[in-house]
Amino acid sequence: MTWDVRGKNILVTGATSGIGLEASVELARRGARLVLVGRDPRRTEAAVAEVKSRSGSAEVSHLLCDFSSQASIRRLAEAVLARHDRLDVLVNNAGGVNKTRRLTEDGIEMTFAVNHLGYFLLTNLLTDLLVRSAPARVVTVASIGHRQGTLDFADLGYERGYRIMRAYSRSKLANVLFAAELARRLAGTGVTSNSLHPGAVATHIWSGAPLWARPLIYLLLRPTMISPEKGGETIVQLAASPELEGVTGKYFEEGRIVDPAPLAQDEALAKRLWEVSAELVA
Numbered sequence: 001m002t003w004d005v006r007g008k009n010i011l012v013t014g015a016t017s018g019i020g021l022e023a024s025v026e027l028a029r030r031g032a033r034l035v036l037v038g039r040d041p042r043r044t045e046a047a048v049a050e051v052k053s054r055s056g057s058a059e060v061s062h063l064l065c066d067f068s069s070q071a072s073i074r075r076l077a078e079a080v081l082a083r084h085d086r087l088d089v090l091v092n093n094a095g096g097v098n099k100t101r102r103l104t105e106d107g108i109e110m111t112f113a114v115n116h117l118g119y120f121l122l123t124n125l126l127t128d129l130l131v132r133s134a135p136a137r138v139v140t141v142a143s144i145g146h147r148q149g150t151l152d153f154a155d156l157g158y159e160r161g162y163r164i165m166r167a168y169s170r171s172k173l174a175n176v177l178f179a180a181e182l183a184r185r186l187a188g189t190g191v192t193s194n195s196l197h198p199g200a201v202a203t204h205i206w207s208g209a210p211l212w213a214r215p216l217i218y219l220l221l222r223p224t225m226i227s228p229e230k231g232g233e234t235i236v237q238l239a240a241s242p243e244l245e246g247v248t249g250k251y252f253e254e255g256r257i258v259d260p261a262p263l264a265q266d267e268a269l270a271k272r273l274w275e276v277s278a279e280l281v282a
């Protein structure tokens with residue numbers, strides 16, 4: 001049967017703002033049943049109300065999770081499993097930047113923990129449900145910034161040389177490697193895994209940048225930035241498009257399949273990252 005997003009259960013992380021919110025509105029409009037995940041109860045309830053009113057759909061619920069806490073991610077997965085007997089699409093989207101190096105309660109550098117390990121742990125905890133629901137899709141929001149990313153397993157959390165964009169690019173490289181490795185591991189199950197760059201989007205993401213840099217970002221980048229609605233389109237495409245049935249292990253930039261950075265195509269690196277990530281969430 002052709003993939004039809006109507007009636008599908010779709011979970012979107014980072015659904016309280018930016019491209020996650022806009023993609024949720026559009027997917028709800030198309031008839032999917034949305035589970036919005038946010039960390040702040042008030043913002044998350046407001047997002048549910050906004051998605052309902054803009055989409056005209058009543059099929060919108062929410063769950064809470066702070067992706068900087070592995071315990072919180074485990075509680076989220078338990079809640080999903082308790083409430084939903086199927087999950088057709090998982091959209092890994094929550095993320096951001098951190099102007100200074102901070103550690104999570106699990107002792108891991110914040111950017112790597114939220115942007116990469118958050119996706120990694122949640123997806124692994126929900127994989128059995130996704131496989132039972134197959135055909136199903138995992139959509140991972142990475143960034144073109146992965147092209148600047150490097151991986152140093154001896155210092156994943158930048159104890160030396162932390163810079164906001166270095167940490168961000170590393171986490172986004174990890175997203176592309178993770179999505180490709182997941183595709184390989186789930187081959188034959190009917191669950192696909194792809195990653196994407198949504199474009200340069202005018203969202204709240206740069207609120208984590210240092211104060212001095214914000215006017216510069218807005219001055220230099222804002223004129224070329226696309227709207228969150230437009231930015232959400234690649235998520236909608238990967239979640240909803242029937243043409244992408246069976247397409248897996250690919251990286252999309254602004255709606256088209258392109259080659260990611262050479263490092264992001266390194267299968268041995270992806271395997272090692274998977275193993276190291278598994279240890280970090282054990």
Ligand SMILES: NC(=O)c1ccc[n+]([C@@H]2O[C@H](COP(=O)([O-])OP(=O)(O)OC[C@H]3O[C@@H](n4cnc5c(N)ncnc54)[C@H](OP(=O)(O)O)[C@@H]3O)[C@@H](O)[C@H]2O)c1
Nearest residue numbers: 014016017018019039066067094095143200201203204205
């Ligand atoms: N904007 C761009 O130009 C751009 C380009 C490439 C890739 N991306 C990617 O797009 C994704 C979404 O970003 P955006 O641009 O839409 O930014 P955004 O408007 O700041 O949205 C980020 C979302 O992630 C959530 N989030 C952040 N940290 C979290 C945590 N610890 N626990 C739970 N939720 C958390 C935020 O929740 P709160 O509302 O609670 O803060 C918000 O819902 C990110 O993965 C980003 O890397 C964005």
